[in-house]
Amino acid sequence: MHRRTFLQTTLTAGLPAASPARQAAQPPQSPQQFDAHEPLVIERPRSGKPREGQVVVAIQPHSDDIPLFAAGTVFKLMDEGAKGYLIRVTNDDMAGPGSYAETVSANARDMMAITKVLGVERTFDLNYNNHMMDNIARSELRARFIFLFRLLKADIVVTYDPWGEYEENPDHYVTSACVEAAAWMAGGAKDYPEHFAAGLSPYSVKEKYYFARFEQRVNRAVDIAPWVERKIDLNLENKAQGPAGEAGQRLRARLDSQGQRLPLLGSDDASANRNYIREFVLQRDRVAGERHGLAYAEQFHYIGPPQDHVAEYVRTNAIPR
Ligand SMILES: [Zn+2]
Numbered sequence: 001m002h003r004r005t006f007l008q009t010t011l012t013a014g015l016p017a018a019s020p021a022r023q024a025a026q027p028p029q030s031p032q033q034f035d036a037h038e039p040l041v042i043e044r045p046r047s048g049k050p051r052e053g054q055v056v057v058a059i060q061p062h063s064d065d066i067p068l069f070a071a072g073t074v075f076k077l078m079d080e081g082a083k084g085y086l087i088r089v090t091n092d093d094m095a096g097p098g099s100y101a102e103t104v105s106a107n108a109r110d111m112m113a114i115t116k117v118l119g120v121e122r123t124f125d126l127n128y129n130n131h132m133m134d135n136i137a138r139s140e141l142r143a144r145f146i147f148l149f150r151l152l153k154a155d156i157v158v159t160y161d162p163w164g165e166y167e168e169n170p171d172h173y174v175t176s177a178c179v180e181a182a183a184w185m186a187g188g189a190k191d192y193p194e195h196f197a198a199g200l201s202p203y204s205v206k207e208k209y210y211f212a213r214f215e216q217r218v219n220r221a222v223d224i225a226p227w228v229e230r231k232i233d234l235n236l237e238n239k240a241q242g243p244a245g246e247a248g249q250r251l252r253a254r255l256d257s258q259g260q261r262l263p264l265l266g267s268d269d270a271s272a273n274r275n276y277i278r279e280f281v282l283q284r285d286r287v288a289g290e291r292h293g294l295a296y297a298e299q300f301h302y303i304g305p306p307q308d309h310v311a312e313y314v315r316t317n318a319i320p321r
Contacts, residue, residue, distance in 0.1 A: 035219075037303045042292055043222045049081030055152055056082040058120070059145075059159040059179055061089045061133065061171035063107045064235075064242035067114065068281065069211040070158050071231045072224025073298050074118065077156060079227075084120040085152050089141070089175050094130035096240035106240035113237040117230075124148060134170035138178055145182035146192060150200040156207040157183055161301050164212030176210065183208060208303040220302035221292040224285060228296050231285075232277045248276025 056077045060066040066074060066086065078084045088111060096103030115123045126144060128136055148154070160167070160176035167173050185191050187204025196202075209220065224231065235244035249269035255261055264279055265272040282296065289297040 037219055037301065040219050040221065041302070042294070043076075043220055045076065045223060045226050046080055051077055052081035054082040054155040055085065056156040056158065057085045057087060057149065057152055057154040058118075059087045059089065059157060059175060061160075061169070061175045062095065062130070063088060063092050063110050063114065063240065064238040064244070065160070065172075066118075066158065067231070067234045067238055067244065068242065069213070070209065070298055070300075071118070071234045072227040072285070072296065073209060073222045073300070074158055075227040075230050076222060076224065077158075078119060082156065084118065085148075085154075086115060086118060086120045086123040087126065087145075087148065088123060089126045090128045090130045090133065090171055091125070092130050092241065095242075103240065110237055110240050110245075114234060117234045117237055128171075131169070131171060133174040136174070138174060138181075141174070141178040142182045142185070143192060145178055146186045147195060147200070149182060149186040149205055150195055150203045153203050154183075154186070154205050156209065157205050158209040158211070161210035161212040161216045163216065163301070164210070165215035167213060172213070180208070206305040209300040210303070211298065211300050216299075216301050218299045218301060220300040221288065221294065221297045222300065223289075223294045223296070224298050225289075225295045228278075228282065228285075231282070232274055235277050235281055236273055244273075244277045244281045246273055247280075248272035248274070251276065 054077075056074060058066045058070065058074050074084060091104050092107035093100045093104045096106045098106070111123060111125070126141070128141075133141075149157075157179055159179045160172045162173070162176040162180045164173075164176070183205035187202045189202050209222075210216070235242075237245070239245040246269070248265055249272045252262070252265040252269070252272040255265075264275050266275055285296040285298060288299045289295050291297070
């Protein structure tokens with residue numbers, strides 16, 4: 001059931017029939033209360049540097065999360081002027097080739113390349129164990145995010161949706177829950193006073209782009225068509241794990257050994273990998289784009305800065321004393 005339908009059903013079902021007097025006493029229902037965080041917005045490419053002076057922090061539990069689900073949007077935000085940082089929360093020791101040590105090394109190599117191709121200022125590796133994040137103290141991870149958000153002066157975060165449904169990976173839902181809490185606590189004047197003694201100041205995250213692998217309430221579709229080739233460039237670097245990397249050349253070699261070939265995969269490994277990613281890995285973005293009349297889209301639950309109704313009222317109504 002759609003969340004909005006569920007809420008409406010929940011609010012009206014199971015209540016005793018109200019008397020006319022009681023009905024009259026209730027405030028009129030505003031449809032806006034079901035559109036908290038604003039209704040659907042199609043975010044299109046913007047000219048110039050409208051995000052100059054802002055900082056975007058992309059947070060991924062694993063080396064392939066941002067490349068797969070949000071790279072187009074992160075490229076867009078940085079092209080619009082935002083300074084970018086990347087945080088990888090785990091050491092990816094459960095997803096990659098060979099022994100645990102070889103898996104960690106392979107993902108570390110990928111992360112060096114991803115940092116460069118994505119064009120962020122730097123990546124912070126928090127180095128928790130892969131698949132085990134439901135066993136850590138959330139308050140510790142939250143505190144680390146708060147420190148980083150204050151240090152980097154994070155205006156925008158991009159990560160998994162803390163309310164994404166059917167998410168099976170504890171690294172995804174623990175990371176997103178801690179980011180969500182840290183994003184507002186970073187603006188508090190009393191939380192972690194030792195940060196202020198060390199020279200930091202309270203700093204609230206103002207915009208949150210939350211993506212989900214499965215179901216979520218989507219209120220932002222980002223047109224990523226201009227960044228598709230760079231998104232492919234980035235996904236080529238996830239060689240240790242995930243559906244991209246060198247999957248195209250592996251499929252091409254397997255078919256070749258069986259006496260078959262796919263025209264899609266071209267005549268060399270480079271074109272096989274690139275075409276494979278465009279056809280299969282970015283299929284999700286084409287399907288999302290179709291829903292919104294775009295060639296390629298990344299979908300999010302977007303949360304912007306809260307409206308300050310008092311300041312707005314003062315601005316429009318205050319008169320000289
Ligand atoms: Zn992941």
